[in-house]
Amino acid sequence: MLRQLLQKRHALVLALGLAASGTALAVETGLHQVVDGIDVYYGILPAKVASKHPATHEEKTMHGGVPTGKDDYHVLVALFDRKGARITDAQVKATVAELGMAGTRKKLEPMRIEDTVSFGNYFALYGEGPYRVTIEAQLPGTAKPVEAVFEYRRR
Numbered sequence: 734m735l736r737q738l739l740q741k742r743h744a745l746v747l748a749l750g751l752a753a754s755g756t757a758l759a760v761e762t763g764l765h766q767v768v769d770g771i772d773v774y775y776g777i778l779p780a781k782v783a784s785k786h787p788a789t790h791e792e793k794t795m796h797g798g799v800p801t802g803k804d805d806y807h808v809l810v811a812l813f814d815r816k817g818a819r820i821t822d823a824q825v826k827a828t829v830a831e832l833g834m835a836g837t838r839k840k841l842e843p844m845r846i847e848d849t850v851s852f853g854n855y856f857a858l859y860g861e862g863p864y865r866v867t868i869e870a871q872l873p874g875t876a877k878p879v880e881a882v883f884e885y886r887r888r
């Protein structure tokens with residue numbers, strides 16, 4: 734069980750492109766919930782962190798290119814089924830909203846990195862927060878999306 738969890742976390746770290754920068758940031762920004770038996774891993778980090786990666790990194794070109802503003806953040810989700818297999822065919826959306834505000838809802842695009850598929854997009858976080866990040870994942874053959882809500886604070 735622990736080994737499985739570590740593998741998942743490792744997969745998320747890889748997906749976030751943080752493998753070289755150690756685990757501290759990944760632990761700080763990566764969160765996990767189990768909803769209806771689906772493991773939902775969530776990460777958020779400043780876009781400028783992603784843009785420091787080598788030019789060959791796929792992240793450079795995804796979601797229309799890496800925004801460079803200090804308020805631009807990359808939201809990333811990894812999904813695993815009850816058997817621990819990575820889910821690659823979900824329709825994933827995220828709403829990022831400062832508490833009490835309507836926020837921004839966007840599709841999270843499939844991101845293929847290192848032979849894994851995660852889902853991500855960029856969001857602008859202009860306020861101080863805290864933010865509520867709502868992940869909706871529609872899995873094939875299911876009636877209603879899996880929903881996970883995370884809170885995020887800029888620091």
Ligand SMILES: [Cu+2]
Pocket residue numbers: 792795796807809844852853854
């Ligand atoms: Cu991405």
